[in-house]
Amino acid sequence: MSWAAIIGQPLAVRLFQKAVATDSLSHAYLLVGPDGVGKRTVAMELARVLACARPTPDGACGACSGCAKLAASPPTHPDLILIQPDGRMIKTDQMRALQTEMYVRPGEARFRVAIIDGADKLNAEAGNRVLKLLEEPPDYAIFLLLAENLASVLPTILSRCQVVHFPPLSPEDVAAAVQRQLGLDAQQARLFAALSGGSIGRAVAMAQNPEVAARREATYSLIDKIDAIDDFSLLGYSETLEKEKETIDPWLEMLLLWLRDGFVLAQAGVERLIVNGDRLPAVRSLANRYGAEGLAAMIDVVSDTRGRLQRNANFRLALDLMLIRLGEIARHAGRL
């Protein structure tokens, strides 16, 4: 790994590169952004650079003993302390141990680095202990706090840190990363990137989850046949969906992706914008039968239902209504 190999976070990378080059690192940084966008990768690269005997502007050398100890899994370098939630929260005992460890001078490197992955998951006492450390940091200490949710970080901690934002990645960046990590082809990588919300972590998890592939087939099969299913059977379908209550949001998202693909093809005819590019004939069939107007109306119906369910609307009622309306639109579009 080097700075240049980090995907999609040029601002954060430049900030740390510059701070290292000009020897102006702060004692505490708060890296904030959704899960899976590179916070931990950037924090680890900074730890590597700080432990490396021969760092270059591009990053750690990868060959010295400091680099080797950080490349081990888990890292064995004595001057890096990695903290993650124990269960759902970071516990007081973990922070008590950190307090002791951080007041020991670094043994091998110039700095002692603590990565606290879950600064938004500190209980009150653990938070106070972190605050004590941040208020009087030893001169060799660097604290890298990672959080998904800025609003859940104690304001007193926030005020002691330099905040570094990690925005969601572009679909292209996610696709490139997934392709590299899992060896997928470009089409598959684009599909998972489109569903990932800008998170490499989510895209990788979906690519490895067989339920996602099953959901993709099920949603296509429904929308493909919906113009031929009578209302009574549609209500039966919504009953079977009740079993998927927990995963209804990704289910609806997948359905939207098919509709969106069909719409893009019907409206603009641009094949390279199709996310389900490996299933082009299937997408073309939707585009031809339902047309841009029909597909746009269906997208509205599904988006609307998704929003209602997120606001805790009655599950069966919302889905019944959605399926009946989709059926109506599909049959009407077929008659045009």
Ligand SMILES: [Zn+2]
């Ligand atoms: Zn090195």
